[in-house]
Structures are given as C-alpha cells and as structure tokens.
Amino acid sequence: MRQKLARLVGGVAIAALALGGTAACKSDSGTDEASGGDGCGSKIAFFGALTGPNAALGINMNGGVKLAVDKYNKENADCQVTLVPLDSQGNPEQAPGLAQQAIDDTKILGIVGPAFSGESEAANPLFSEAELVHITPSATRPSLADQGWKTFFRAVGSDFSQGPAAGRYIKDVLKAEKVFVIDDQSAYGAGLADEVKKVLGAAVVSSDKVQGDGKQNDFSATVTKVKSSGATAIFYGGYYQEAGLIRKQLTAAGVTATLVAGDGVNDAAYIEGAGAAAAEGTILTCPCQPATEARGSFVDDFKALNGSEPGTYSDTAFDAANILLAGIKAGNTTRTKMLEFVKGYSGEGVAASYKFTETGELDPAQVKVWAYKVEGGKVVPDQEVPRS
Amino acid sequence: MNFNALFSDFGGYTITGLTVGAIYALVALGYTLVYGVLRLINFAHSEVFIAGAFAAIWGWAALGLDRDSVASGFGSIMLYLLVGALIAAVASAGTATVVERVAYRPLRKRNAPPLAFLITAIGASIAIAEAFGIYTRRLPVGAPTIVKPDLVLFEVAGTEVTMVQVLVIVSALAMMVALDLFINRSRIGRGIRAVAQDQNTAALMGINKDRIILVVFIIGGVMAGVAGMLYDIRIGTLTYSVGFLLGLKAFTAAVLGGIGNLRGALVGGLLLGLVENYASALFGANWKDLVAFVVLVVLLMFRPTGLLGESLGRARA
Structure with a gap:
C-alpha cells in the first residue's frame, strides 16, 4: 500500500513538473515576440562563483549587481528588470553549460561577468557567437582581450x-x-x-x-x-x-x-x-580603488541592501551593471543594439570613469592600481x- | 628533477609527510572498517570527518577561544585538546550513526543492490557538505591556536620536529594501537571479526548484526573525529569543501595498504603522505597528485590487494 501511494505521488509530481515546464516555455516564447519595443521584463545576468571554494569574491560582486538592479527597479517601477544569478562555482568546466543557459534565455540582454579568467576562457567564445555582451568586473588575465571576442568588455585594468x-x-x-x-x-x-x-x-x-x-x-x-x-x-x-x-x-x-x-x-x-x-x-x-571609497552613497546603500560591507569589485560590478541598465533604459532591447551601446559607452561610475578600447579593455588612462x-x-x- | 631541494631538507620533508600521512591513516580506518564488515565504500565518511573538524572549532569557540586566541599553560592546553577530541569524536560518531541509520540500514533491510548504497553514500556526502557550506556561508573558518605551531620539541640530524607534528603522529599511532587491540582482544571486537567473515553465520551464533554494524560506524566516526581535531590543529583553517579531497586521499591510503586491513590503513596513509611530499620536493607541488597516483597504480599492479592484503585484521586467521 505504501509503495503504491509513493508511486502515485511520484507520478503526479512528474506530471506536474512536465506540465509546468511546457507552460513556462510557452509563456517565454509568447512574450518574446512582444518584447521588440520596450525593455520591460528584460533580464541581466551575473556570471560568477556564488558557491564553491572562491565564492566570497563572486558574492561581493553579485551584491553590487543586485544593488544596481534594485535601484533601477525603484526608479522605473512600471518597467522592471530582473537579475539572473548564474552560479559557475568559479569552475571552467561548468562555464560553457551555464553560458548556453544564459544564451538560450532571450530575455537576458547583457551579463556582468564572468568573474574569473579561467571561466571566461571557457564561456566567452559562446557569448561572442551569440552576440551577448558581457562586462567583467574582475577577470584580469591579459590575453582575454586578444581572442577576438567581439562581446568582451573589461571594467578593470588587466594583469x-x-x-x-x-x-x-x-x-x-x-x-x-x-x-x-x-x-x-x-x-x-x-x-x-x-x-x-x-x-x-x-x-x-x-x-x-x-x-x-x-x-x-x-x-x-x-x-x-x-x-x-x-x-x-x-x-x-x-x-x-x-x-x-x-x-x-x-x-x-x-x-x-x-x-x-x-x-x-x-x-x-x-x-x-x-x-x-x-x-x-x-x-x-x-586594479581597483578601495570599495569603501566609492563615490556617492554606494557604501551605505550596499550595506542596507546586502547586510554586509562592500568587498573587492562590489563597486566595479555595480558600475558594470549600471552600464547595461543604462542601455536598457535607452531602449536597446536587442542583444545587437546592446552590444553597440556598450561599445560606444562613456560615463562615470562610482569606482571609475568608463570608456572601452577597440579590444574591450578599459581605457588605460582610467586604470589605477x-x-x-x-x-x-x-x-x-x-x-x-x-x-x- | 630537483634532487637538491629534496636532499638538502630530507628530514623536513619526511616529518611533514608523516604528519599528513597520520591524518590520512586515521580517516582511512573508517573506510577500511566499514568495507571489511559490509563490503561497502562509505563515501560519506569524508563528511563524518568534516563534522568532527567543525565541532572541535565550535567547541573551542564555546569555551571562549576564537580564531586569534592562543592557548597557554600545559594544563589548559591538555584540557582543550581533550575537550576538542571528545566533542569532535562525539560529533563524528553521531554523524556516522545518522548516515548508517538513514542512508544504509533501510537499504540493507530491502536487499538493495550495491549500486544503490553507492548512490546514497555520495548523496549523503554531498548533502552534509552543502549543509556545512550554507551554515558557514562557504567561508573558511579559522581555528584557535591550541598548540603553538613554531614550538620545536627536539631536533634530529638537523631537522626540527615541532610539538604539533609529534602530537599528530603520536596520537594517531596511539589510536591505531588501541583500535587494533580492541578488535583483536575484546568481545565486541570478536563480534566485528565474526560479522566480517560471514554475516549470516554470525547472526546464527547469536551476534546482533545491526548492533555490530552500528559499532563499526561509531568506531570509524571516533577515529575520523580525532583526525578532524588534529587537522584543525595542524592546518589551522577549515573550509566546508575540504572533506572530499581528504576523503579521496584517505580512501586511496586504505586501498594502498589493503582495504579491510587495519594495519594496512596505517601503512598506506603514512606511505601516501611521504610519497606526496617527496614528489612535491622533487618535481614541484603541482606534480604531487600525479606521482602519488602513479605510485598507487604501479603498486596495485604488483599487489592487487594492497601492501598488506585484504582482510579485517587477521579476521580469517
């Protein structure tokens, strides 16, 4: 009797999952067509380690991105943007699968990350092919800029x-x-x-x-x-x-x-x-100024939202997210338009001023170590x- | 190959290798005991170890020692060591008991195939490690300094031997000897050997099989708990994810010495620690796993049952 019951419950659960899955797919593809005009319901993603041995670095950055999205949504309450955290565990072996997951979600218009250099090497070719723009707040291996990836931008100085x-x-x-x-x-x-x-x-x-x-x-x-x-x-x-x-x-x-x-x-x-x-x-x-010296009310806002002090690259991640959000605000609701927007971006953040070179590097005059x-x-x- | 690095400091590499090996050996005992009795690789044993290591740190914290505290005075150091070992042993034995009750016993009652045990073992391992990861916010947890790491006890042929190294090696050896005596001399030890030989016959002779199996898990847990406390003292910092690799190394040590064989676990652990350290000196630290596992494969080619052969401490004698 118990076994039968277990089977029945399991079967119902599986059926519910399958139904839920197809329903979710349907609603996704349904809104895709409508999303041509405005940026409402757009998503940006954070790509980095949120678990695993080096998670503290990624959690710092994700906190910055979260703050940027939170602020944006308060200012644009009628047209919100969702943050998708993609936990790579800092592991290059997991990066390609996760990158594909981001690419398949057509509502994701830009990515903050990948956070580390190793996972960048694994994920960036996929992003480049899919024309999905990504701004890394922290991957500092120099050769990342020489791979011909057209979607690569680095908001800090390289090694x-x-x-x-x-x-x-x-x-x-x-x-x-x-x-x-x-x-x-x-x-x-x-x-x-x-x-x-x-x-x-x-x-x-x-x-x-x-x-x-x-x-x-x-x-x-x-x-x-x-x-x-x-x-x-x-x-x-x-x-x-x-x-x-x-x-x-x-x-x-x-x-x-x-x-x-x-x-x-x-x-x-x-x-x-x-x-x-x-x-x-x-x-x-x-290659970053002290996060606690970030301009404006960043430090207090970060503490209020995340309940901890900002850490390394929290401010850079915040700025990188803001570049993407500025793009959405300006009506760049396709990945191609977003890429062009970031390429031509020039503006002030809390950690530095941002402008990118041909290869996606931060303008050398802005780099401070x-x-x-x-x-x-x-x-x-x-x-x-x-x-x- | 950098022979100069190895031979200019041969004693240093030997003593640190033995220290690492002693911890491998204590953890290896848990694998070997359970395998000897149940023919089951208890992959959750690495988390039994982690539970003890965390429990010792939290126990010391409850006594008012944080990561920057330094214990002083012979009496209080001994007290902290004993309390730490006790808490760690209880936590590890408790974890091992829960794993046996939740992940293995129900399967055994239903005659599940060996693969099912393997999966529940891995499942229990990941679940426990993740629970610790979430609880510690995946950050490293610093242990207090119970024994000053730079305290040199004596010097042999130009090599300084520190108190920590002596403590780790001596306590590991003492635990091993005690366990060996317990298995070979005591009434419960005889029961364990009997169940290892033939479960059903042992049951017919009036041995409570389930109780013996539980005792085996508890003994393995006590050993892993003490190993966890020694790890805290030696390494000084604990992260929730360290169990996996250490468990793998300890399991390797058990196989190297002959799985199911208590003395084999000791020999395998010490040998693995030494080989790793010598390889680090000769080829660079990045080569140590490669060399250690090549040694394992070559050894098993010539002695497929490990160095001392496969049996639960002369159970078949």
Whole structure:
C-alpha cells in the first residue's frame, strides 16, 4: 500500500513538473515576440562563483549587481528588470553549460561577468557567437582581450597593469632582493605571477606551483622550499583560500617574509583563513580603488541592501551593471543594439570613469592600481602604486 | 628533477609527510572498517570527518577561544585538546550513526543492490557538505591556536620536529594501537571479526548484526573525529569543501595498504603522505597528485590487494 501511494505521488509530481515546464516555455516564447519595443521584463545576468571554494569574491560582486538592479527597479517601477544569478562555482568546466543557459534565455540582454579568467576562457567564445555582451568586473588575465571576442568588455585594468605594479611594489617599496614566487596554475594566478617575474627578474630566487580550487590544504613542501630559499618577500598568484592557508602555514614554520598577492586574495575571507596574526602586514594589489571609497552613497546603500560591507569589485560590478541598465533604459532591447551601446559607452561610475578600447579593455588612462595592507585584522588601503 | 631541494631538507620533508600521512591513516580506518564488515565504500565518511573538524572549532569557540586566541599553560592546553577530541569524536560518531541509520540500514533491510548504497553514500556526502557550506556561508573558518605551531620539541640530524607534528603522529599511532587491540582482544571486537567473515553465520551464533554494524560506524566516526581535531590543529583553517579531497586521499591510503586491513590503513596513509611530499620536493607541488597516483597504480599492479592484503585484521586467521 505504501509503495503504491509513493508511486502515485511520484507520478503526479512528474506530471506536474512536465506540465509546468511546457507552460513556462510557452509563456517565454509568447512574450518574446512582444518584447521588440520596450525593455520591460528584460533580464541581466551575473556570471560568477556564488558557491564553491572562491565564492566570497563572486558574492561581493553579485551584491553590487543586485544593488544596481534594485535601484533601477525603484526608479522605473512600471518597467522592471530582473537579475539572473548564474552560479559557475568559479569552475571552467561548468562555464560553457551555464553560458548556453544564459544564451538560450532571450530575455537576458547583457551579463556582468564572468568573474574569473579561467571561466571566461571557457564561456566567452559562446557569448561572442551569440552576440551577448558581457562586462567583467574582475577577470584580469591579459590575453582575454586578444581572442577576438567581439562581446568582451573589461571594467578593470588587466594583469598587464596589476602584475607589473605588484612587481614594482616589491622592488621599490618593500625593497626585497630575494623573492619567492608561487602560483596556483590557474589562468589568473599563473598569468599574474608571470608578469611579476618579468619585473623582478633576477630577484626571483625560486618558484613553486601549487593546486588551487580547494584541491590542496597542506603546503608543507612549498613552505619548506620558501624557508630554505631565504626569501624576504613572497608573491602568490591565486585566490584567497589557498593564500590564507599558505600564509598561516608559512608563519607557523617561522617564515616572516612579507606575502604580496593580487586581487584574488583581496578579501576579508583571506584574513579569516590565515588568522589575523599571520595575515598582518600582507600586501594585496588590485586594479581597483578601495570599495569603501566609492563615490556617492554606494557604501551605505550596499550595506542596507546586502547586510554586509562592500568587498573587492562590489563597486566595479555595480558600475558594470549600471552600464547595461543604462542601455536598457535607452531602449536597446536587442542583444545587437546592446552590444553597440556598450561599445560606444562613456560615463562615470562610482569606482571609475568608463570608456572601452577597440579590444574591450578599459581605457588605460582610467586604470589605477592600489596596494592594500592587512592591519589589525582588516584590509586597509595602503597607497596607489606609482606608475613606472 | 630537483634532487637538491629534496636532499638538502630530507628530514623536513619526511616529518611533514608523516604528519599528513597520520591524518590520512586515521580517516582511512573508517573506510577500511566499514568495507571489511559490509563490503561497502562509505563515501560519506569524508563528511563524518568534516563534522568532527567543525565541532572541535565550535567547541573551542564555546569555551571562549576564537580564531586569534592562543592557548597557554600545559594544563589548559591538555584540557582543550581533550575537550576538542571528545566533542569532535562525539560529533563524528553521531554523524556516522545518522548516515548508517538513514542512508544504509533501510537499504540493507530491502536487499538493495550495491549500486544503490553507492548512490546514497555520495548523496549523503554531498548533502552534509552543502549543509556545512550554507551554515558557514562557504567561508573558511579559522581555528584557535591550541598548540603553538613554531614550538620545536627536539631536533634530529638537523631537522626540527615541532610539538604539533609529534602530537599528530603520536596520537594517531596511539589510536591505531588501541583500535587494533580492541578488535583483536575484546568481545565486541570478536563480534566485528565474526560479522566480517560471514554475516549470516554470525547472526546464527547469536551476534546482533545491526548492533555490530552500528559499532563499526561509531568506531570509524571516533577515529575520523580525532583526525578532524588534529587537522584543525595542524592546518589551522577549515573550509566546508575540504572533506572530499581528504576523503579521496584517505580512501586511496586504505586501498594502498589493503582495504579491510587495519594495519594496512596505517601503512598506506603514512606511505601516501611521504610519497606526496617527496614528489612535491622533487618535481614541484603541482606534480604531487600525479606521482602519488602513479605510485598507487604501479603498486596495485604488483599487489592487487594492497601492501598488506585484504582482510579485517587477521579476521580469517
């Protein structure tokens, strides 16, 4: 009897799902035809890690996009825009499927993201083919701009600005003569480490590669190498989870060398991972100004909506979303029109002024690289890294 | 190959390798015990481990230790260690009990095919890990410093051996010896061996099969809980997703030593930790998994049942 009942309930549930599915499809295709004229019911998507080992970075950005959409909807209550969060877990293997999902939803007119460089490499070719414009607030691998993707735009400087700046900071500000370079073999981490190595040249005494994406927790072999190299500064190209563990284990082994890392580590979660004592003094670079220094009421609005302080790239993501929303507001309700709009865009955001080059890069004159420092368990702005 | 890196600091790589290996070995015991008795790979065991690791941190937090606290004084350190181990062991054993009751026992009662167990195991594993992920907002959780990591206990041939390393290796070995004695000498241990040999005959001899299976899960949980606390002390930071990979490594260690064999788990764990660390030194840290798994495949080619063979601690003797 119980089994029969279970079968019956299951069958009904499946039938309901199938019916619901077809109904949803119908209503989708129905509104498509009507949506030619106005932007009501349009969607923009955020593409990045909302779960998985590096989710804190994506959650920061999604908070910024959410705020932009929330503001837009309050100002245009009669004609709302929906935000679709696409959780890639920062995983390049999941990115193509997710990109296709975004492409298939014809109401999505633009995307903020993909957040990381690795997933960008996997997803961007699909977007380019589908002419679906995407503005990344954070994927900084330089080569992303050289792939001929016509829909690629980057609202921050690439690692060509961040990497050398990190190198200059190590050389000119820390004045370190022996530097150990570690990277996590990701598109982003290895790319950044290569740029740093170029600037530092012979000062790099040794280097090692570790595994990112939460695949490694114990770095004792690398720590032993750093210890015997006698380096006074360490550069790490990668994300916060491994960086926190590496810093904690370095300090535990008695290594006092300063750790310098890029924007992938620039998050409070790094300090949680390393512990405040070990994290103290870490230098974090970012081609972004401090999110807490964003113009206008951004910081307060962000806190009010998301219940947490804005983090790295929250402001850039907010600006990127606003560019797309300005496009919808201006009546660009097809993907082709939206692409043209972003190409020709020029305007002010809370984090920077935006204008894109032919290849989708942020106009070099607008790129600022900042160094941040961990002090008393918090990431505080240190200085803008001087241009060479 | 960087022989210089390896041999200039051979002692250092050895001791850290053994420390990692000891934790692998403790977790491997859980896989091996359950496999020995049920012929079932309990993939949810990695989350049994995670539950203990989180419980220890939260237990210390309840005692007023946050991520930046440093414990001091021999007496209070020992107290924190004991309390941490106890809480972790209870949490892990509890998780293991729930997994057995919810995911395995109902299937066993209905004679489900082995594949069904495999899927419920993976399902339980993902569900528990995700629950911890949601609860911790997927952020790393810092553990307090119970034992100062830079405290050097003694020096052997130029290699510093720290208190943490001694603590991890010694407690792992002590747990193993105790378990070995328990399985081979005690009345319940005899029951476990009997069920491992032949469930139905054991039941006919008056052994309560379900109770023995539950005990096996609880013992595996206690071992994983202690491993979780040692992991907190050694690594210092815990993320909800670390169980999967550590579980995979521990399972590998169990197979390497001979799954179903308690002493094999110890040998396999220590060997895997050492091979990984030496490979990191020789080829770079990015090569360590490749080398470790090539070693595993080659070893299994020559000894298909693992180094010490497949049996639950001389059960068939």
